[in-house]
Amino acid sequence: xxxxxxxxxxxxxxxxxxxxxxxxxxxxxxxxxxxxxxxxxxxxxxxxxxxxxxxxxxxxxxxxxxxxxxxxxxxxxxxxxxxxxxxxxxxxxxxxxxxxxxxxxxxxxxxxxxxxxxxxxxxxxxxxxxxxxxxxxxxxxxxxxxxxxxxxxxxxxxxxxxxxxxxxxxxxxxxxxxxxxxxxxxxxxxxxxxxxxxxxxxxxxxxxxxxxxxxxxxxxxxxxxxxxxxxxxxxxxxxxxxxxxxxxxxxxxxxxxxxxxxxxxxxxxxxxxxxxxxxxxxxxxxxxxxxxxxxxxxxxxxxxxxxxxxxxxxxxxxxxxxxxxxxxxxxxxxxxxxxxxxxxxxxxxxxxx
Numbered sequence: 001x002x003x004x005x006x007x008x009x010x011x012x013x014x015x016x017x018x019x020x021x022x023x024x025x026x027x028x029x030x031x032x033x034x035x036x037x038x039x040x041x042x043x044x045x046x047x048x049x050x051x052x053x054x055x056x057x058x059x060x061x062x063x064x065x066x067x068x069x070x071x072x073x074x075x076x077x078x079x080x081x082x083x084x085x086x087x088x089x090x091x092x093x094x095x096x097x098x099x100x101x102x103x104x105x106x107x108x109x110x111x112x113x114x115x116x117x118x119x120x121x122x123x124x125x126x127x128x129x130x131x132x133x134x135x136x137x138x139x140x141x142x143x144x145x146x147x148x149x150x151x152x153x154x155x156x157x158x159x160x161x162x163x164x165x166x167x168x169x170x171x172x173x174x175x176x177x178x179x180x181x182x183x184x185x186x187x188x189x190x191x192x193x194x195x196x197x198x199x200x201x202x203x204x205x206x207x208x209x210x211x212x213x214x215x216x217x218x219x220x221x222x223x224x225x226x227x228x229x230x231x232x233x234x235x236x237x238x239x240x241x242x243x244x245x246x247x248x249x250x251x252x253x254x255x256x257x258x259x260x261x262x263x264x265x266x267x268x269x270x271x272x273x274x275x276x277x278x279x280x281x282x283x284x285x286x287x288x289x290x291x292x293x294x295x296x297x298x299x300x301x302x303x304x305x306x307x308x309x310x311x312x313x314x315x316x317x318x319x320x321x322x323x324x325x326x327x328x329x330x331x332x333x334x335x336x337x338x339x340x341x342x343x344x345x346x347x348x349x350x351x352x353x
Contacts, residue, residue, distance in 0.1 A: 023057035024065070024091065024140045024150035034157040036128045037265060038071075038078075042108045044101035051099040051138050053150065055091045064088040064143040067099070069107050073159075074132030076117035084112045088143045126266065133158050162192035162267050164274045165204060165236075165257045178249040178282020180313075181242035188236055188257055188274070192267065201262045205232050208240075211252040211278070218254040218278045228253075249282040288314065288338070299345050307338040316340040 029050045035041070041049035055063055066086055071078040086106045091097050106112060110120055118130075134157050140150035165188045170176055176184060192202060208229040211221045228245050231238065240247075247253065257274040261267045288305035295301050303316055316333040333340040 022140075022148070022150045023055060023060055024063070025054045025056050026138055026140050026150040026153040027052040028136060028138045028153045028155050030136055030155045030157050032157070034159050035267075036131060036159045036161060038108050038129060039105075039127055042101065042105035047100045049100060049104060049136070051104070051153075053089070053091055053097045053099070053140055055093050055095060058093055060093060062090065062092050063149065065091055065140045065149065066143050067107055068139045068141050068148070070137045071129070071134055072137075073134030074130040076115070076130060078113045078115055078123075080107060081112055081114050082146070086112075089140075128266065129159055131160050161269045162259075164268050164270055164272050165190050165259050166274060167257070167277045170277070170279055173278050175280040176282065178247070182240065182244075182247055182281075183242070184240040184247075186238050186240065186255070186277075190236055190259065192259070202259055202267075203232050203234050203262055204236070205258040205260065206230065206238055206255065207258070208253055208255040210248075211254050214252050218252075218276055222254050222256050222276055247281040250280070252278065252280050254278045296341070299343065301342045301345060302339060303342065304339045314338070314340070316342075318342055320346070 029052070030041075031046070031048045031050075035048065040046065051067065053065065066084075066089060068080045069078075070080070084107075089097065089099065110124055113120075115123060123129075135154050136157060137152050137154040139148050139152045141147065142149045168187045168189055169185060186206065188204070190202065190204075206229075207222065207227045209221050209225045210228050211218050229240070254276050256276050259268050259272040259274075288307070290306040291303065292305070293301055293303045303318075305314075313334065313336050316335075317330050318333075319327040319330045321327055333342070
């Protein structure tokens, strides 16, 4: 009984080996990360897809071939049309032939493919494959007879859109220091830097909107209000300085990024929009309280007030009352202390501050 089983197993192994004994050895290489755009696999700039063929049958000096490509996954299947007649591939014995870039373009053109699970018209609208896991397979076919002469070489790839960028600084829902002049620094992390399809063709649109009233939903504000500031950059940081619209201390603001491909391709999830970033620009600057004054001498007075949290500098304005009840030009004293001395006063004249 054991001997019979051994013989059957040996015959089965021999049959498999015989069935796989093609004159041509094929291999397929797909370079990650993987694009959802089929045309990217025929791009000369990236060489994302490469097919290698070698004629290993020494009894055959040369052979003319064409490829049969199958792409299957996420409920769709694309395969080379049986009546497609590209330029023949000439292969010599022992030669390794590499096919990539523009040489693959005719094989991946929609007119030369059969479609299952998606129509040619649907695919042509975007040129994209649905996200998911796919099997890319290639087999060499004898050019005139159309019979397979190589193994069916396959590669498994996972096609996904890039995530949108992510804010690093400042932190979300934080109160930032309201410096004078204003100087805010925004940085973000691009989530597509590993992709040769978009790393050099990505721009970022930065949009900032004031959230008013304070209790308004920030998502509603960023989607419906006119931007206070909007700019585009290919960098991953911007400085919001004194040349930009002035922010009001104590007010709440929301900003958002949108990553987009300058060549117009849809390479990002959520249309490239990041999560929103909400911040408060310092604390509201309240008026000083408990203002009082004292007369120092006939030409000098001193004004005092109570310092409140968050106050860093002050301006005292004062003027002389004219005989007709109007006020003269206003004068200003600037300082960082909660008091100020008024000089050069005129005796028996009224002043206000």
